[in-house]
Amino acid sequence: MIERKLMLVERIMYVDPETPLNCVFTAKIQGKIDEEHIRNALAKIQWKHPLLRSAIEMIDTKQPHFVVQEDMKSIPLQIVERKTEHDWLIVSEREWYHPFNTDNKPLARLIWIKGGAVSELLWVLPHCVCDGTSIVTLMRELLSLLDDPSQELQPYPLFKSVNNFLPQDFEPQKKSRKAKLYLLLARFFFFLQRKSRIRNSGKNYTIHWKLDTKTTATITQSCKEQGFSVHALLCTAFMQAFREVQGKLAKSKAISPVDIRHFIPEIKQDHMFAFAPTVELSLKKRKENVLASAHAIKSELAQKVKKVNARELLWMGEQMHPLVERMISMLKSTAGGHDITLSNMGKIQMPNTYKNFILETLYSPTVAFPWLNSNTLVTTTFNQQMDFTFMSNEDFLPKEEAIKIKDKAIEIMNLSF
Numbered sequence: 001m002i003e004r005k006l007m008l009v010e011r012i013m014y015v016d017p018e019t020p021l022n023c024v025f026t027a028k029i030q031g032k033i034d035e036e037h038i039r040n041a042l043a044k045i046q047w048k049h050p051l052l053r054s055a056i057e058m059i060d061t062k063q064p065h066f067v068v069q070e071d072m073k074s075i076p077l078q079i080v081e082r083k084t085e086h087d088w089l090i091v092s093e094r095e096w097y098h099p100f101n102t103d104n105k106p107l108a109r110l111i112w113i114k115g116g117a118v119s120e121l122l123w124v125l126p127h128c129v130c131d132g133t134s135i136v137t138l139m140r141e142l143l144s145l146l147d148d149p150s151q152e153l154q155p156y157p158l159f160k161s162v163n164n165f166l167p168q169d170f171e172p173q174k175k176s177r178k179a180k181l182y183l184l185l186a187r188f189f190f191f192l193q194r195k196s197r198i199r200n201s202g203k204n205y206t207i208h209w210k211l212d213t214k215t216t217a218t219i220t221q222s223c224k225e226q227g228f229s230v231h232a233l234l235c236t237a238f239m240q241a242f243r244e245v246q247g248k249l250a251k252s253k254a255i256s257p258v259d260i261r262h263f264i265p266e267i268k269q270d271h272m273f274a275f276a277p278t279v280e281l282s283l284k285k286r287k288e289n290v291l292a293s294a295h296a297i298k299s300e301l302a303q304k305v306k307k308v309n310a311r312e313l314l315w316m317g318e319q320m321h322p323l324v325e326r327m328i329s330m331l332k333s334t335a336g337g338h339d340i341t342l343s344n345m346g347k348i349q350m351p352n353t354y355k356n357f358i359l360e361t362l363y364s365p366t367v368a369f370p371w372l373n374s375n376t377l378v379t380t381t382f383n384q385q386m387d388f389t390f391m392s393n394e395d396f397l398p399k400e401e402a403i404k405i406k407d408k409a410i411e412i413m414n415l416s417f
Contacts, residue, residue, distance in 0.1 A: 002050070002068040003059070004160055006128065008317035009275040011324050012331070013128040014056065014064055015370060020099040024092040025123045025135040025365045031357025033112070033119055033146060035079070041145035042075040042110060045138060050158035051129045051272050052106050063321070068158055075106050082115030088122060088363060089208060095124045096204060096368040110142075118360070127274065127367060132345045132378070133259055134272040135365060140350050141270075147354040156271060162314040165264050170311070176319075187323065198333050202394030204368035207406055210361070213384040222417040226291055230386075231256070231344040232298040233413060236290055238377060239283040241409035242339040245401065252283040253338040256301065263310035277313055279304040280338065290416045331371040335396070340375040348382045364389040372396060 006014055015021055046052045052075065054066040080091060091111055100107050107129050111122040123138050130138075145151055159165075211219070223230050235254045242250040257276035261267050281297055281304075288296075320327075345364070352359050364378040364387045376391045392402055 002158055003057075003065045004158060005059070005063050005065045006056070007162060007275060007314065008320055008324065010128045011064065011321065012328055013274060014126070015328060017056075017101050018099070019370055020097055021127045021367070021370060022096050022098070022100075023123075023125055023127050023130060023135055023365050023367045024095050025139055026088045026092065026363040027121045027139055027143065028088070028118065028360045028363070029121065029143075029357045030118055030360050031354075033114075033121075033357060035077070035112075037146050037149050038077055038110070038112065038142075039074070040149050041142050042077060044145055044151070044153050045141050046072075046075050046106060046108075048141070048153040048155045049138075049272050050156070052108050054107065054129075054158070055104065056101075056107070056128075066158065069104065071104065073105050076109040077112060078109065079112045079114050082113045082119060087113050088120040089206060089366075091120075091122060092366045093204070093206060093368070095122070096366070098124075100126050108138075129274055130272055131257075131259070131274055131276045132343060132365060133261065133269065134274070136345070136348060136350075137270045137272070139362070143350065143354065143359060147356070156268070162318055165266060165311050165314055167311060170315070172315075178316075180319075198372060200332075200370070200372055200374065200393040200395045202396075204374065204391065204393050205399050205402075206366050207388075207390040207399070207402055208363065209388050209406070211386040211388075216381065216384055216386045218417065219386070219413060223294075226294070226417075228291075228294045228298040229301075231342075231346075232294045232301065233290075233416065234344060234377075234379065234409075235281050235297050235301075235342055236283060236293045237409040237412040237416075238340055238342060238405070239281075240290065240293070240412055241405045243283065244408055245405045246339075251337055251339050254281045254283075255279075255338050255341040256281055257341070257343050258305055258308065260310050262305075263308060275314065275317075277308050277310050278341075279308070290412055294416075333372055336371075336373045338373070340377055342377045343379070345378065345380045348380050350382065352383055359383075361385070361387070363387060366391060368393075375402075 013021055050068050053072045054068050056064050057067045059065045108125045113120040123135055125135060220230060223233055239252050239254055243252055255278050257278050260275055260277060261269055267273050281300055283293055348362055362380060362382040364380045366389050373396060374393045375397055378389045380387050390402060390406055
């Protein structure tokens with residue numbers, strides 16, 4: 001039996017068997033798609049990625065494990081009639097709440113919103129098996145196989161544990177003392193926390209918008225000329241927008257995930273993986289202009305990314321499993337010290353034109369976190385257009401207020417150049 005326990009972050013994203021935490025990624029295409037070709041593509045993709053042939057089972061003292069099953073059923077394909085341009089968003093929000101806890105069914109499904117000349121394809125996966133790079137890889141492989149069904153994908157094995165990614169000079173004994181100290185401090189921290197019964201009971205939502213090619217080009221070129229990244233501008237604009245809309249309630253902090261493949265090349269670009277290290281960025285001065293703040297954010301991000309030790313983070317996380325239930329409980333009941341988690345996936349490298357269809361656009365992934373602070377912004381760039389999805393919960397951030405923050409952030413960016 002091929003199996004391994006869930007890493008700490010996978011375990012947190014798993015939450016529990018009854019709580020779905022799903023990611024949805026959508027492609028809009030023009031042209032004819034053959035159902036047989038879709039099923040062929042799904043079979044090849046499932047054969048390549050061991051997590052898509054795995055179930056989550058409780059093994060040894062209720063520790064969830066990924067278990068590769070030889071008799072795993074095929075990735076389900078659900079076909080939905082296309083009625084409007086917005087069906088993809090309605091279906092995305094519906095799919096947030098459909099769990100993956102059925103025996104012998106894979107940890108993925110594909111929704112085909114089928115129209116005459118236009119269709120959308122939606123990958124739906126639990127967050128505990130994928131990050132943004134993973135779900136983009138699955139879409140790239142799907143479209144490539146639809147274009148050329150004769151292609152073959154190269155399978156890879158399920159890694160056994162985080163020890164696979166440790167350097168040869170790693171000294172577990174020395175690190176164990178550090179891990180025990182961290183564990184002790186974490187226990188003390190949780191002991192001091194007041195137990196809160198606050199939970200989000202409102203509706204999760206998505207706000208979606210897309211910039212046109214001219215605006216995207218202006219922002220990209222202007223950032224380049226000013227010497228900072230688009231990501232730095234986005235972080236600055238949204239933290240400033242929270243500050244202007246929420247006043248003293250704003251935290252002036254953003255959490256920024258970083259692709260772990262930058263730090264651990266053994267995790268290949270086309271391999272599924274769910275852990276992304278994060279850095280916290282701060283908007284420090286209240287009266288500083290946006291360009292100066294963006295430069296400061298760029299510098300802060302570079303410094304903090306340079307300090308990330310992803311291999312040690314993976315190993316240290318494994319020592320924290322005794323506290324995972326408390327971590328999940330805290331995420332569900334405390335607002336945290338940040339305004340938003342901002343995931344900039346950058347330019348998506350995918351062809352625009354295929355033999356039998358055109359990839360008209362990609363919509364940034366959506367996700368509904370069950371945490372109290374569920375504020376999440378995801379942005380992608382495809383076909384010279386930046387695309388945004390802003391997710392939260394009505395209890396924590398009313399949608400009307402989120403729209404004001406979005407509009408203010410856009411205004412800040414437009415006035416910056």
